[in-house]
Amino acid sequence: MSATAPEIESVLHEERSFAPSPAFAASANFNGERLAALRAHAAADHEGFWAAQARTQLCWQQPFGQTLDDSHAPLYRWFGGGRLNASVNCLDRHLPTRAQDTAIIFERDDGEVQRWTYAALHEEVCRLGNALRLLGIGKGDRVVLYLPMGVQAVIAMQACARIGAVHSAVFGGFSAESLKDRIEDAGASVVITADAAPRGGKRVELKATVDRALSAGCGSVEHVLVFQRLDGCAMQAGRDLWWQTLVPQQATHCEPEWVESEHPLFLLYTSGSTGKPKGVQHSTAGYLLGATVTMQWVFDLQPGDVFWCTADIGWITGHSYVAYGPLANAATQVIFEGVPTWPDGERFWRMIAAHKVSIFYTAPTAIRSLMRLGDELPARHDLSSLRLLGSVGEPINPAAWLWYQRVIGGGRCPVVDTWWQTETGAIMIAPVPGAMPTKPGSCTLPLPGICAEIVDEDGHPLSKPGHGGLLVVGKPWPSMLSTIWGDDARYCSTYFGRFGKTIYVAGDGAQRDEDGYFWILGRIDDVLNVSGHRLGTAEVESALVAHPRVTEAAVVGRSHPVKGEAILAFVVVNGAREAAIAAGLAQELCQWVATQLGAIARPDEVRIVEQLPKTRSGKIMRRLLRSIGRGEAVTQDVSTLENPAIIEQLRGEPAFGA
Numbered sequence: 001m002s003a004t005a006p007e008i009e010s011v012l013h014e015e016r017s018f019a020p021s022p023a024f025a026a027s028a029n030f031n032g033e034r035l036a037a038l039r040a041h042a043a044a045d046h047e048g049f050w051a052a053q054a055r056t057q058l059c060w061q062q063p064f065g066q067t068l069d070d071s072h073a074p075l076y077r078w079f080g081g082g083r084l085n086a087s088v089n090c091l092d093r094h095l096p097t098r099a100q101d102t103a104i105i106f107e108r109d110d111g112e113v114q115r116w117t118y119a120a121l122h123e124e125v126c127r128l129g130n131a132l133r134l135l136g137i138g139k140g141d142r143v144v145l146y147l148p149m150g151v152q153a154v155i156a157m158q159a160c161a162r163i164g165a166v167h168s169a170v171f172g173g174f175s176a177e178s179l180k181d182r183i184e185d186a187g188a189s190v191v192i193t194a195d196a197a198p199r200g201g202k203r204v205e206l207k208a209t210v211d212r213a214l215s216a217g218c219g220s221v222e223h224v225l226v227f228q229r230l231d232g233c234a235m236q237a238g239r240d241l242w243w244q245t246l247v248p249q250q251a252t253h254c255e256p257e258w259v260e261s262e263h264p265l266f267l268l269y270t271s272g273s274t275g276k277p278k279g280v281q282h283s284t285a286g287y288l289l290g291a292t293v294t295m296q297w298v299f300d301l302q303p304g305d306v307f308w309c310t311a312d313i314g315w316i317t318g319h320s321y322v323a324y325g326p327l328a329n330a331a332t333q334v335i336f337e338g339v340p341t342w343p344d345g346e347r348f349w350r351m352i353a354a355h356k357v358s359i360f361y362t363a364p365t366a367i368r369s370l371m372r373l374g375d376e377l378p379a380r381h382d383l384s385s386l387r388l389l390g391s392v393g394e395p396i397n398p399a400a401w402l403w404y405q406r407v408i409g410g411g412r413c414p415v416v417d418t419w420w421q422t423e424t425g426a427i428m429i430a431p432v433p434g435a436m437p438t439k440p441g442s443c444t445l446p447l448p449g450i451c452a453e454i455v456d457e458d459g460h461p462l463s464k465p466g467h468g469g470l471l472v473v474g475k476p477w478p479s480m481l482s483t484i485w486g487d488d489a490r491y492c493s494t495y496f497g498r499f500g501k502t503i504y505v506a507g508d509g510a511q512r513d514e515d516g517y518f519w520i521l522g523r524i525d526d527v528l529n530v531s532g533h534r535l536g537t538a539e540v541e542s543a544l545v546a547h548p549r550v551t552e553a554a555v556v557g558r559s560h561p562v563k564g565e566a567i568l569a570f571v572v573v574n575g576a577r578e579a580a581i582a583a584g585l586a587q588e589l590c591q592w593v594a595t596q597l598g599a600i601a602r603p604d605e606v607r608i609v610e611q612l613p614k615t616r617s618g619k620i621m622r623r624l625l626r627s628i629g630r631g632e633a634v635t636q637d638v639s640t641l642e643n644p645a646i647i648e649q650l651r652g653e654p655a656f657g658a
């Protein structure tokens, strides 16, 4: 096992355990007995279990014949022969009984609130579906969404699903360059965006970024559909169209495109350990099934709940737990345009009270940043509507977990720490909260039908508690990625290259305790987790070396009290090092990376060094850099370094005598 950050390891000494309150357990979807029955079914008959779920939870235009086709493993195919439509499952099926129920409570950055019923949402989705068809979009065509967090993002995803188009959402924080790469890899013919968006009182330019991406390439794009959120933007005649002009003219009936189970519902690009982001491809049926059942199992969703997942639509959490899962379950959910700390650090708590949120799902980075502001802020608001709290995106340290549970949840709400990934489509390891105790810092046990295990470097199961190993999933599950867009070989080698074609390797380290509970230790590859966002060190390095002054770069994570991990870059520059430092090149490089990749990739620090530490064979000693990044003592053998004095420079210490 590679070393893990000390504060992550410290969670492993956590021994507190919290049983659900009798009140919560009494009315929960699952008690111990019901959960045991579900687990027993899944354990006895993996395929039969998932087939039964798929039959009862989804509505099909044509039932499936074969549950799992593993003849081309690891290219697994679920629910063969079946046909369905995701938007019919999320909208139409609720209309007979729930048309006037609130689907979305949208709170804008400036505090204005809009309510959308299921009927209204369905109408707008149909109109947009028709508008896209008018633009020539049909089954299998790719549509890139570069939209702010808001109702239109959900409508756009649902409209694509309705006509069988494949959406590919790109987070609004990504740069023109990153957007261009994603548009080109997907071969998208339409981009849906907004003029600009307010966020935390600031203005985020979106259309201008799309224009820059398109002027740099993106030959496949024929049209840009622009939702006017603010005061408008420049439009290119013949290419750009206003949503507000085109969409209202369309009919409110839009015949759904019935698609096969495996028809791609969406692509979502995510970082891996190599430079190029991967287009994770999700299926229609299996993905939707995962998003649907986990709402009931993990979030204990019930009629009357108000669900709020704070994730942006540009990430997988915003897909599964904003755009699809809540709607498939006919839930009422809050969608928020802004940020937790604007206009002040009470925004989340004020919103929970105002909208009577009962299930709240956010990221450890947000919890930690709000925890620092003190207990008085949440104490000013009535948070008694809350009955369940969730966490996702990175390991949650016990201190943050306990604060969340005590101060936000008033000690009565179970906290569900949910482990999953872009690739897994839905939550994989998490509590079923009415049925089992939780422990601060542990995501507890795999869900029914999810065969997560921990193995050693040779693939042997590690059954003893307290032994760290690789987190794997031993059997396929419906919401797993179908492939990497256009690159089956990369899919096979990335996830199934290590222990054979039935063992999915997640890329995380983990260990179990005496109760079998899982404790995630963090990534074991060159992937960073900054504020719950995944970033490949290779991506940041290639952005750095694209700068004319940089000849070499190495990037590592260093622990950060709020962001979890922050980016530390070591670079070698051409020309005089001292002069470059004096001229402020380090600052310039931080900005350069933000411009190249997006603000989320901005390094916390760039250290300009004379050389990178290398092994005899010329490989960068990453472990050494990681130790330095974490402020740990250097224990590696540095005898092969040409210039051992370099260690001081790498540590960022002033040279002796300076």
Ligand code: WT7
Pocket: 270, 316, 317, 391, 392, 393, 394, 395, 396, 417, 418, 419, 420, 421, 422, 423, 443, 506, 507, 508, 520, 522, 523, 529, 532, 533, 534
């Ligand atoms: C990576 C996946 C899944 C939605 C958000 C991130 C880390 C995710 C947890 C958790 C510890 C977690 C893992 C994983 N991660 N959730 N509850 N505890 N680590 O999706 O961008 O695909 O990143 O996030 O390292 O591999 P993603």
